[in-house]
Amino acid sequence: MAAAPLITARGLVKRFGDFAAVAGIDVEVESGESFGFLGPNGAGKSSTMRMIGCVSPPTSGELRIFGLDPVTDGREIRARLGVVPQQDQLDAELTVEENLVVYGRYFDIPRAECRRRAAELLDFVQLTDRAGSKVDPLSGGMKRRVTIARSLINEPSLLLLDEPTTGLDPQARHVLWDRLYRLKQRGVTLVLTTHYMDEAEQLCDRLVVMDGGRIVAEGSPRSLIQQHSTREVLELRYAPGTNEERAHAIADIGDRQEVLPDRVLVYTHDGEAALHEVHERDAAPISSLVRRSSLEDVFLRLTGRTLVD
Amino acid sequence: MNVAAPSRDVPLRIVPLGMFDARRPQRMVERSLYVHRRSWMVIVSGFFEPLFYLLSIRVGFGALIGDITVDGRTIGYAEFVAPALMAAAAMNGAIYDSTMNVFYKLKVSKLYDSVLATPMSTADVALGEIAWAMLRGLLYSVAFLLTMWALGMTASPWIVLAIPACVLLGFAFAAVGMAVTSYMRSWADFEYVPAVQVPLFLFSATFFPLEQYGSWSWIVQLSPLYHGVALVRAANLGEWSWGLLGHVAFLLVLAAIGLAVTARRLRTMLLT
Structure with a gap:
């Protein structure tokens, strides 16, 4: 036992x-x-x-x-x-x-x-x-x-x-x-x-x-990510103050989005594909990043806030 | 949420028994020995303070004032004052150890927080730190006594009993000093320490007999130093009376109160 x-x-x-x-x-x-x-x-x-x-x-x-x-x-x-x-x-x-x-x-x-x-x-x-x-x-x-x-x-x-x-x-x-x-x-x-x-x-x-x-x-870290987030995350940076408006234009891309003060997060299984779609919409960001989901995303999902402010 | 819940945050432990929860206070003393084992000069310097004090009395005031009469007995002024200075030195040492030094460990270095994460209890800390202050007081008292003896200012061999008297006095002041320190918020609060210490030093029948205070003498008798001075003076003259037990009792009660308050305060401050 x-x-x-x-x-x-x-x-x-x-x-x-x-x-x-x-x-x-x-x-x-x-x-x-x-x-x-x-x-x-x-x-x-x-x-x-x-x-x-x-x-x-x-x-x-x-x-x-x-x-x-x-x-x-x-x-x-x-x-x-x-x-x-x-x-x-x-x-x-x-x-x-x-x-x-x-x-x-x-x-x-x-x-x-x-x-x-x-x-x-x-x-x-x-x-x-x-x-x-x-x-x-x-x-x-x-x-x-x-x-x-x-x-x-x-x-x-x-x-x-x-x-x-x-x-x-x-x-x-x-x-x-x-x-x-x-x-x-x-x-x-x-x-x-x-x-x-x-x-x-x-x-x-x-x-x-x-x-x-x-x-x-x-x-476990892995199961939390699986439960509460997608496999990949696409991070988009737009000119200051335009995040809301841009996010609206691409609202149907990916499973879900988070609009943060400094960037827009797009939750999706395929980050590259989502980025491709963003470009096709003429919503090209200043910079972008595709990464794996982390516990930070889990936390954001659960509380609506980032861990380290 | 249910803010109205009546349960107050009183620790479940039985608070008044806190001071009896000591099992290894000697470990705190051991720590202090480690800290001071390289600083033996501090101990040596303990001889200088009494030397300067006593010299000034002997060659200065003593010669100027001559003999005085206390309780119908005529003695030299130096013989009258020297025991009082010995008691005062014990008080000063204990106050120094239990205020500034303890505050540093309590609030600045957070020593006690790390000690309490081990099997040590708040009573171990309180008792151990006060024991260390007493131990240092013992060393300084011996130094004082040897200096007095070397300068020919001891009146009777009974003066050796002044050492336990000074240790008891140091115990009482260290316990109370640590209790008071637990209420200090910042270094600025230590400005008030001399405001208490200096009057005690001057008006505890240290430099002139109790009779001189007239109708104010009852206030003098509230001073813990007064009781210490009375004990050391009696030892120096070899004059014993049952009244001395009263002085001992006064200091013991004070020490017990200081210790109980300290153990309790450490608990409410550090174990929240």
């Missing part, structure tokens, strides 16, 4: 005064999977992560992590979690290595064992040569890697990552994705939030799309 889910949430709600940051969500995360919360800023992703991390008591609903209740067994749950918060929160008064060792001590891991693991983890995130350095001079990508190494000091079976690559340059993101993928290979369950669809597509087996504190869709 399959093991019990690692995380179970039913009707989970988090309110701050009158504002419902999380307005009743149901989630199940299985052991070994890589699960994502995708959504724009303010969708309730971080609030959900904080509840799972046992640093924010749920207002109502049921939440179980490792089958335990975060309200009464927070300490036990946190002992088995790795947490990579949105802001790095590294200890600026300590060196890179000390950051890992001291953090391990909070878990009551013997000091010698902390040092052994710290060396191993710094090797894993390719920062062995910076072990004795203070945290401040490190680049954003390096700090992120230290934070990930630190979160692994207690050998967690569940790793929570809140926007792991926000603010990093493309190269640093790829290094990080590679490390996270290796962790997944080792059987670590990853739960992450992101507002980048490429990140979700890279890392997540399964994800939920959140908006306004609710889950608006759930599935």
